[in-house]
Amino acid sequence: MSYIDxxxxxxxxxxxxxxxxxxxxxxxxxxxxxxxxxxxxxxxxFTQGSICLLLPALAMLNTLPDNVVLMHSAIGCGTCTHxxxxxxxxxxxxxxxxxxxxxxxxxxxxxxxxxxxxxAKLEQAIIEADKRYQPFSISVVSxxxxxxxxxxxxxxxxxxxxxxxxxxLPVHCEGFKTKIWATAYDAVYHSIGRTLLESTTSEKGxxxxxxxxxxxxxxxxxxxxxxxxxxxxxxxxIDELELTRLLTGLGLAVxxxxxFAHPExxxxxxxxxxxxxxxxxxxxxFLTYLEERFGVPYLLKHMxxxxxxxxxxxxxxxxxxxxxxxxxxIIRREEAELHAALAEFRPLFTGKTVFxxxxxxxxxxxxxxxxxxxxxxxxxRSFHHDAFAEGEYEKLAASAVEDYPIDxxxxxxxxxxxxxxxxxxxxxxxxxxxxATAAKLGIPTHVIYNTGLAYIGYRGAYDLARxxxxxxxxxxxxxxxAENLRLPYTDDWYQSPPFSYINTRGGVTA
Amino acid sequence: MSEHFIERSRYLCALGGAAATxxxxxxxxxxxxxxxxxxxxxxxxxxxxxxxxxxxYCGALTTPSSNIQExxxxxxxxxxxxxxxxxxxxxxxxxLFVVLTxxxxxxxxxxxxxxxxxFSSEGAxxxxxxxxxxxxxxxxGYDLVLQALFRDVVAKSSTTESTEVNLWxxxxxxxxFWRGNLEGVRRHLEQLGLRVNSFxxxxxxxxxxxxxxxxxxxxxxxxxYGLGAAALxxxxxxxxxxxxxxxxxxxxxxxxxxxxxxxLDLSGPTVEAxxxxxxxxxxxxxxxxxxxxNDLDLQRYAIVVGDANYAxxxxxxxxxxxxxxxELTVCTDPLQEEEQQRLVSGLSDLDSGYEANLVFETDASQxxxxxxxxxxxxxxxxxxxxxxxxxxxxxSLERELAQTLGAGHLSVSFPVANRAxxxxxxxxxxxxxxxxxxxxxxxxxxx
Ligand code: SF4
Numbered sequence: 001m002s003y004i005d006x007x008x009x010x011x012x013x014x015x016x017x018x019x020x021x022x023x024x025x026x027x028x029x030x031x032x033x034x035x036x037x038x039x040x041x042x043x044x045x046f047t048q049g050s051i052c053l054l055l056p057a058l059a060m061l062n063t064l065p066d067n068v069v070l071m072h073s074a075i076g077c078g079t080c081t082h083x084x085x086x087x088x089x090x091x092x093x094x095x096x097x098x099x100x101x102x103x104x105x106x107x108x109x110x111x112x113x114x115x116x117x118x119x120a121k122l123e124q125a126i127i128e129a130d131k132r133y134q135p136f137s138i139s140v141v142s143x144x145x146x147x148x149x150x151x152x153x154x155x156x157x158x159x160x161x162x163x164x165x166x167x168x169l170p171v172h173c174e175g176f177k178t179k180i181w182a183t184a185y186d187a188v189y190h191s192i193g194r195t196l197l198e199s200t201t202s203e204k205g206x207x208x209x210x211x212x213x214x215x216x217x218x219x220x221x222x223x224x225x226x227x228x229x230x231x232x233x234x235x236x237x238i239d240e241l242e243l244t245r246l247l248t249g250l251g252l253a254v255x256x257x258x259x260f261a262h263p264e265x266x267x268x269x270x271x272x273x274x275x276x277x278x279x280x281x282x283x284x285x286f287l288t289y290l291e292e293r294f295g296v297p298y299l300l301k302h303m304x305x306x307x308x309x310x311x312x313x314x315x316x317x318x319x320x321x322x323x324x325x326x327x328x329x330i331i332r333r334e335e336a337e338l339h340a341a342l343a344e345f346r347p348l349f350t351g352k353t354v355f356x357x358x359x360x361x362x363x364x365x366x367x368x369x370x371x372x373x374x375x376x377x378x379x380x381r382s383f384h385h386d387a388f389a390e391g392e393y394e395k396l397a398a399s400a401v402e403d404y405p406i407d408x409x410x411x412x413x414x415x416x417x418x419x420x421x422x423x424x425x426x427x428x429x430x431x432x433x434x435x436a437t438a439a440k441l442g443i444p445t446h447v448i449y450n451t452g453l454a455y456i457g458y459r460g461a462y463d464l465a466r467x468x469x470x471x472x473x474x475x476x477x478x479x480x481x482a483e484n485l486r487l488p489y490t491d492d493w494y495q496s497p498p499f500s501y502i503n504t505r506g507g508v509t510a
Numbered sequence: 511m512s513e514h515f516i517e518r519s520r521y522l523c524a525l526g527g528a529a530a531t532x533x534x535x536x537x538x539x540x541x542x543x544x545x546x547x548x549x550x551x552x553x554x555x556x557x558x559x560x561x562x563x564x565x566x567y568c569g570a571l572t573t574p575s576s577n578i579q580e581x582x583x584x585x586x587x588x589x590x591x592x593x594x595x596x597x598x599x600x601x602x603x604x605x606l607f608v609v610l611t612x613x614x615x616x617x618x619x620x621x622x623x624x625x626x627x628x629f630s631s632e633g634a635x636x637x638x639x640x641x642x643x644x645x646x647x648x649x650x651g652y653d654l655v656l657q658a659l660f661r662d663v664v665a666k667s668s669t670t671e672s673t674e675v676n677l678w679x680x681x682x683x684x685x686x687f688w689r690g691n692l693e694g695v696r697r698h699l700e701q702l703g704l705r706v707n708s709f710x711x712x713x714x715x716x717x718x719x720x721x722x723x724x725x726x727x728x729x730x731x732x733x734x735y736g737l738g739a740a741a742l743x744x745x746x747x748x749x750x751x752x753x754x755x756x757x758x759x760x761x762x763x764x765x766x767x768x769x770x771x772x773x774l775d776l777s778g779p780t781v782e783a784x785x786x787x788x789x790x791x792x793x794x795x796x797x798x799x800x801x802x803x804n805d806l807d808l809q810r811y812a813i814v815v816g817d818a819n820y821a822x823x824x825x826x827x828x829x830x831x832x833x834x835x836x837e838l839t840v841c842t843d844p845l846q847e848e849e850q851q852r853l854v855s856g857l858s859d860l861d862s863g864y865e866a867n868l869v870f871e872t873d874a875s876q877x878x879x880x881x882x883x884x885x886x887x888x889x890x891x892x893x894x895x896x897x898x899x900x901x902x903x904x905x906s907l908e909r910e911l912a913q914t915l916g917a918g919h920l921s922v923s924f925p926v927a928n929r930a931x932x933x934x935x936x937x938x939x940x941x942x943x944x945x946x947x948x949x950x951x952x953x954x955x956x957x
Contacts, residue, residue, distance in 0.1 A: 046597035049542055049549020049575035070515065074613050074643030076523025080551045082925045083558030101910060103875075105515040114617060114644050125514035132512070132875075144545050145644060148583060148617045175547035176579055176614050410546065411571050414601055433553045433570055488539060488568040490603045501597060506589070 004193050004289050007154050009186035011178035015285075018180045018386040022408035023415070023499025026380070026400050030393025042503030050410040052175030053184035054143055055080050059233045060188045061171065062088050062102040063259040066136040068129055068166070072122050072153055073143025075108040077175075087233070087451050091260055094237040103133055109145050118151045123160050130164035137167040137263045139191070147174030167263065169195045179410065180384050182281050182359070185232050189286035192258060196266045197293075214295030216271040226253040226268075227317070228275040228296070232282045233259050234362065236451030242459040243278070243304060246314055249330045250323050270294040274320055278313075278456070279303050280388035281361045301391070303361050306369035307335060310457050334458045342373065345465045348472060349374035352426040357381040357416065357434055358448045360408075364392035366429060366448055366455075371399055373465055378423045381407040381416060383431075405498070413437040417489055418498035427472065442482030444475035517873035518907055519647070520559075520817060520842050520924050525612045526552045527648025527684055528641040531655040532608045533569035534682035534710040535719070539604035540568065543591050543622055544612025546577035548643075559925030561686035563932075574598040578614055587620045595629055595636065605716050606663065608655065609638035616642035630662075637662040649735045649818070649843070652681040656709075656739035659719060660746060667723035667747070672774070674725045675699060676749070677708040678739070679732030680756070685819065686926040690935020690944075695731055695757065698767055698938050701784045702776060723747045727774055731756050731766075731937070733852050734818040734845065756823040759831040759942025760792050761861050788939040795943055799950070808950060809833060811897050813911070815840040815877060815904030816923035818849070821868065822856050823936075824903050824922065824945075829864035831942055832949070837897070838881050839868045840904075842923070874907045878914065901949065918953045 003009060012018040021042045054077060061069050062084050071078040081104045088102040107125050109118045122140070129138055142153045157168045169191040173184065197217055216222055229243055244254045257269050269275070275290055275298040277283040287298035299320065302313040311331045318327025354375040356367045360382035367377045377396065382389070385408045393406075404423070407415050417437050420428070428438035428445045435445040446468055449455070454463040521527065525544060529552055532540035542549055553570035556563060564570050576594040578587045591609070598607065609626050626638035639658040641651045656678060677695060682688045689711060696706045696713075707718045707725065728743055728751035730736050740751035752773050757766035764785045771781035802808070812834045814824045821841035828834040841853060850870055857866040869880050885897040900917035902908045906927040912919035921929055922936070922945075936945045 045593055046601050047546075047575060047577045047594065049544075049571060049573045050546045050577065051550030051554075052545060052547020054547055055550060055554060074523050075516065075519055075521070075647055076526045076548070076551065076643040078551070079519060079522045079526065079559075080554035081518070081558070082927065083554045085558060086927060101518075101907060103517070105517050106519055107514065108516045108519070109644050110646075111644055121514055125512070128512050128514050145613050145617070148614060176545040176583055179546060179577070179579060181547070411550075413572050433550070433557065433564060436565065436570070437572070486603075488572060488602055488604065490601060493601045501601075505593065 002289070002292060003285070004190065004293070008172040009183065009190040009285065012180040012183045012186070012386070013178065016386045018182070018384050020179050020384045020408060020410045021502050022385060023502050024406050024408070025403045026393065026397050026406055027403045029406050030390070030395070030397030043505030044412070044501045045504030046414065046501040048412050048414060050412075051181055052173070053178055053181045053187060054078060054141070054173035054175055056181055056184035056233070057141065057171060057173050057188050058104075059084050059087070060185075060259055061139045061141065062104060063091060063233065064137070065092070065260065065262050067263055068133050068135040068138045069102070069104040070125060070129055070138050070140050071104065071106040071143060072118065072140060072151065073106065073109060073145045075106055077143035077145075078104060078106060078141070090452060091237060095260055103135070105129060114145065114149055117149060118146060119156050122151065122153065122156050126156070126160045126168065127164060130166045135166050137169055139169040139171055141171045141173050143173060144175050147177060167195055181410070182384060185282050186285040188258075189289070192266060193286065193289055196263055197270055216294055217267040220267060220271050222273065223253070223271045224273050225251060226255055226272045228257045228269050228272045228290070229254050230275060230277050230283045230287070231256055231259050233451070234279060234282065234449065235456055236453065238454045239456035239460060242454065242457035246330060246457060247317065250318055250321060250326055252321070270296065272296050274298065274317070276317055279361045281359055281386070284388065303365040304456050305362065305365035305460065307338065307372050307458070307461055309365050309368060310461070311335070338458045338462060341462055342465055345469050346374050348469050351376060352472075353378040353423070354427040354429065355379040355420060355423065355425040355438070356448065357428070357430040359383045359431070360385055360389045361392065362448065364389055364396060367396055368392070369461055369464065370429075372461070373468070375427065376401060378404045378425050379407070379419055380404070381409055383410055384408065407498070414489060414493065415498050417441070417487060418494060418496070421494055422498070427468065437487065439478045440481050440485050440487050442475075442479045444471045444478060446471050511871050511873060511876065516844065517875060519872070520905060520907070521684060522552060522555055522648040522651075523643030524641040524645045524647065524651035524654060525610055525643050526555065527651030527681060528610045528639060528655045529573060530556070530569070530648070530683040531652045531681065532610065533566045534688070535606065535716070536714055537567070537605035537716050539598070539602050539607050540573050541595060541598050541607055541609045542573055542575035542612060543587065543594070543609055543615050543620065544575060544578065545614050546575065548612050549573045549575050556683050558927050559686070560683040561926040561929050561931035563683060563686065568602065568604065574602060583614065583618055586618065587615045588625055591615070591620065591622060591625050592628070595625065599629070599634055605635060607634065607636040608658065609636065610641045611638075612641070613643045616640060647844075648684050649681055652684065653736050653738040656736055657742050660722075660739055660743045663719060664722045664747065665720050667721070669724055670726050671705070671724045672726045673703060674705045674707070675727045675729055676722050676725045677706050677729045677731070679730040679736045679753075680819065681735055682710050684924055685817075686924060686929075686931045687922070687935050689933045690931075691756070691937045691941070692935070693933065694935040694937030694941045698763065698784070698788075699729070699770065702767065702771060702781060723749070725749055727752060727770070729754070729770060732819050733822070733856060734843070734849050755826065755856055756819045756937060758823045758936050758945060759827040760789050760939055761830040762823065762826050763938050763942070764789070792939045792943065796946070799946070806954065807899070808953060810835070810899050810901040810918065812836045812900065813838045813840070813877065813881060813902045813904070813917075815842060815874070815902065815908050817841070818843045818845060818853060820923040822853055825857060825866050825868075826860060827942060827945065828903070829860050829866065830862040832946060834901070836864070837867060837884060839866055840871050840877050840880065841868060842872050844872055845870060874911065877908070877911055901953070903949070920949055920952050
């Protein structure tokens with residue numbers, strides 16, 4: 001039985017042995033005597049709030065056109081959509097020239113519902129949402145509360161489906177159940193697979209491909225030059241266009257999936273000749289499924305952030321289609337042009353130190369890019385760790401001049417502030433809502449992820465360099481903050497070793 | 511309005527409101543006892559709804575949180591909370607620590623009260639509030655934190671200072687203009703010779719909050735938010751309270767100041783002198799707009815969409831001072847019957863005599879249907895008295911409505927995704943001028 005046959009996707013700490021609490025160094029994780037934290041993930045005795053899988057899941061679901069997101073939880077879960085809505089508006093505009101707000105609802109479970117159960121309310125909510133908005137699909141997303149009071153969204157969905165026109169996508173996002181928020185991608189993909197790509201009539205669930213099970217959905221044709229370009233919302237349109245430009249250079253047609261894809265057309269993904277991941281952290285669950293169920297092979301190794309990495313990524317695709325020479329030609333041409341263009345920035349960056357923080361793969365790939373631009377990496381925080389990243393740590397360990405700290409942490413700015421005070425970098429790159437600490441220390445900062453900005457491919461490398469030159473040219477905003485504000489940590493904490501609280505939960509000491 | 515769901519809610523859960531409120535208390539550190547995602551969810555919400563204000567001294571992803579998981583759901587989370595509080599006291603520098611509970615620990619029955627008591631009995635400056643998300647929305651969470659302050663931080667006072675008042679009713683971050691709005695009211699109260707504790711402005715201190723028990727009056731500039739705390743303060747500290755609408759512009763502010771002066775028995779001349787001076791300034795400043803006001807025909811039909819504070823306050827200002835025509839007012843909060851009654855009667859007797867039309871509707875997509883009841887769509891004929899020229903004063907979620915109507919638009923009530931607000935405020939006399947500037951500026955932006 002594959003994972004897709006289960007009601008919900010397994011959590012990543014089980015499936016991949018992923019972890020979130022480790023204090024190590026680049027030589028630790030990528031060097032000769034490398035040790036992995038996969039086996040003995042410790043817990044922190046002090047923690048700061050973070051995100052849960054619900055947030056990235058909603059970031060994907062809210063982009064789907066003609067889809068209504070129905071949260072089943074207390075009223076607060078999912079209000080994060082207020083910021084994601086900016087991406088929905090902007091993303092819709094750059095793709096279709098139309099600005100439209102997402103539609104998200106909440107069953108807003110209250111005290112009575114907590115006691116008597118929320119299933120009936122959910123049932124009515126689905127029926128009413130179907131009537132009011134007449135969407136193609138409704139994603140029914142559960143937060144923590146139903147997970148504890150024992151509501152069963154799958155059963156409700158099953159019962160209500162015959163009564164409504166919209167396709168119902170149950171998505172499990174009970175935050176307390178997994179500490180690895182990357183489980184979100186699996187949860188959404190799981191539901192897309194089960195609801196939109198599997199035949200509802202066939203028990204086998206493999207469409208009309210029959211026993212072979214390796215044909216596209218319900219007898220659709222294979223599209224020999226079409227590739228799935230996976231985007232779970234970590235790239236904006238500008239990045240999609242950059243990769244599409246490179247892939248069309250190889251004579252391929254590109255199907256961007258799943259953000260901003262209409263649910264009705266999602267079956268196209270089963271027809272593709274190849275699926276190409278832009279980040280192994282995001283896509284392994286779904287790409288394995290597409291291959292197993294529909295015979296779509298996949299590439300899942302490199303992230304096209306950085307000059308070398310983009311080349312590696314493109315080369316793999318070219319090889320798959322026997323277009324090695326074309327690929328090499330593109331890479332040669334692009335690199336020559338890019339290196340020439342980067343020349344004016346290099347003197348500004350050479351020897352400057354940088355600390356990078358983001359989801360694991362992105363952090364590591366961006367760190368490599370920064371090295372290519374001339375920076376020296378002096379610290380990395382990865383939001384979690386799993387085996388996919390080992391190759392990236394090896395690359396960084398090989399290029400490191402000196403060993404430096406790697407903090408595996410689901411944000412935890414208290415560790416970051418402690419590290420930053422020690423390593424005093426010249427530049428900090430952090431995720432959304434993750435730059436304020438460094439900023440208040442007066443360090444020039446730049447956001448490592450924003451769907452309105454370019455990061456990916458050759459264009460991303462150039463644009464990032466331009467933006468960093470700008471940040472370094474006048475970091476007065478941060479400098480003035482640092483002169484006038486204090487961070488909320490005790491002096492004692494700054495004196496303590498940065499990883500003091502790892503492995504201390506429940507009184508266990510490391 | 512649906513009975514089964516809320517569309518794009520314009521508030522968070524009780525925990526979200528409580529966390530934002532604690533972040534706004536000077537020197538305070540919130541400690542969430544909840545699953546790991548809640549803090550990040552709030553940070554993203556503020557990012558999208560609070561006019562670009564996220565966190566503060568200790569907020570957003572800096573907030574300590576017990577991040578409980580399945581293990582605690584099965585075995586209970588008290589131990590984990592104990593450990594988290596102990597470590598927080600070592601790592602975080604704060605003058606007041608406030609433990610706030612989320613859905614998960616409350617449903618599994620964690621006993622936070624006794625954990626908090628263990629630490630406070632050892633002298634730690636720590637209090638707690640039960641703010642599980644299913645208990646209510648962020649405005650209720652705001653109220654719960656104020657209640658906790660009056661219960662456990664504000665010292666009992668044997669004396670009453672006749673010129674001291676406490677001021678609240680505006681939820682930090684829930685009202686993107688919270689700082690400016692509090693300061694606007696505070697300024698006028700100070701003109702009356704009062705000393706004001708307003709909890710959350712840069713001029714407030716934790717000491718000031720501790721001494722709030724000696725105030726002669728609690729002034730709540732809301733007909734809904736913070737009234738639980740007002741009742742609790744009356745009972746525990748014997749401080750009477752006055753619940754008044756959020757005062758925007760000259761008419762509402764004058765009424766507000768008179769009500770306060772009356773309640774405090776302040777001698778007449780002072781309040782009238784303050785009002786007279788402010789009014790004179792207001793109209794002198796407004797005077798030069800008059801030519802363009804007429805030349806550009808700047809009067810508008812209006813739809814007001816806002817929370818329980820703004821729905822009435824904006825309508826009142828548009829009708830009584832600006833001379834616009836607020837034909838429809840939509841309050842987007844889910845309110846109790848008697849709260850609704852209060853708001854309705856507050857708008858029933860406007861100074862200008864304008865007849866307000868207040869409806870309660872949580873869902874943005876339904877506003878147009880309410881409008882059409884009074885103002886049907888054009889019939890295609892040559893002559894038709896349409897709802898035009900029109901303006902929508904609401905949240906950023908009303909942009910689509912404004913577009914449908916071909917109306918102007920300004921975001922004031924949460925969510926405000928498309929403006930940056932630092933300390934701008936619309937309360938008081940000057941606030942009326944700020945609002946006039948912003949409304950008119952948005953009309954003439956393409957000029
Ligand atoms: S799903 Fe759970 S952890 Fe996530 S925001 Fe909701 S209550 Fe918090």
